[in-house]
Amino acid sequence: MGVNVGVPAPSTALLTDHYELTMLAAALADGTADRRCVFEVFTRRLPDGRRYGVVGGTARVVDAVGAFRFGAAELAHLRATSVVDETTLSWLADYRFSGDVDGYPEGELFFPGSPILTVRGTFADAVVLETLVLSILNHDSAIVSAAARMSGAANGRPIIEMGSRRTHEAAAVASARAAYIAGFATTSNLASGSSYGIPTAGTCAHAFTLLHDDERSAFAAQVAALGVGTTLLVDTYDITRGIELAVEVAGTDLGAIRIDSGDVGVLARQAREQLDALGATKTRIVVSGDLDEYAIASLRAEPVDAYGVGTSVVTGSGAPTAGMVYKLVEVDGRPVAKRSSHKESRGGRKLALRRHKPTGTALEEVVYPAAGPAPEIGEHDRPLQIPLLRGGQPVADLPTLEDSRNRVRAGLVSLPWEGLKLSGGEPAIPTVYLEQ
Missing domain, CATH: 3.20.20.70 (Aldolase class I)
Incomplete structure (x- = not known):
């Protein structure tokens, strides 16, 4: 859905941290780069005062991974600044992500521990995507989450997104898109209107x-x-x-x-x-x-x-990041986990489903090991992850912006009444972990 149809997207390869490439170089040197790995994106806790989060940026991640290419300019910069050695530069010149990605679709609610994105591939394939993935998901999810709270408070009255003058010019475009997913009616940002077909007003x-x-x-x-x-x-x-x-x-x-x-x-x-x-x-x-x-x-x-809303929506209304992390959870089929104090992770690839009452009200988020045993899926349970990339290529029929808007509405309707309150409190539903 880019502005220049048919024109290659600008490279996203340098929208990353230096240490991603030094890890890559070291792994290439010691022979561990090709080990099969699973990385997961999740958040350990919701921002203070929040009872739910809403996923944003998934479709932008898919596009950004496709544009993660090291062309002549990017390689020349890395060589001139001695970021990595020639062996690594040669590897980067041929880089194309060839793994698989699954995740929560845009507009889906998330809670602490939800496996929002799962990246499978070699260590080398997946580790270099960390910063790119997190920068998009943390920003867009923060904006969608804040905007969803505003849409709920508006109780059906339209909201105009008008925050472009209060944030970075590129963030303004992404913020307008995220606010639209959350239910905003229009945006003042013309670039977002051109890129994503969002109605503009002013x-x-x-x-x-x-x-x-x-x-x-x-x-x-x-x-x-x-x-x-x-x-x-x-x-x-x-x-x-x-x-x-x-x-x-x-x-x-x-x-x-x-x-x-x-x-x-x-x-x-x-x-x-x-x-x-x-x-x-x-x-x-x-x-x-x-x-x-x-x-x-x-x-x-x-x-x-x-209503016209500007500063508060593009800054996440006090929570400018969703607090998501990108962690290695499996190596060659073996679960691995970080044990650092206050930064713990759970090993092994995980899946999730959401249980509901027969009335449609959400009860709990169930996170369980992909290796099994799988929980019994009841009539009112809903699996949460969907395929996004296979063999490095986007799957067919990914959700549209309108699909995502509808998903936000449906998700908020499903929450218990207490979970929609703007006051602080526990997450709207608990996260239950099933062990292997």
């Missing part, structure tokens, strides 16, 4: 009003250009006068007004009364300005029709 900022000699002239110019269905920003000067002028200029069929400052709950109530008194009963009210899930939830009873 009208005017305060600068457009200040450009004109008076507010009436600014509104008239915007309506002339965009029609009466546009959204007029009414709080540059006096909001009451701004609403009055907006209806005078556009008429009672004005599409919407936007309030971007002040106590937006109180102002929205006053605006609704004023609009109705002026006959603009169908004019919608959009609010923005430092909103997060808590602010959105507090506005649920107010006459707000849509």
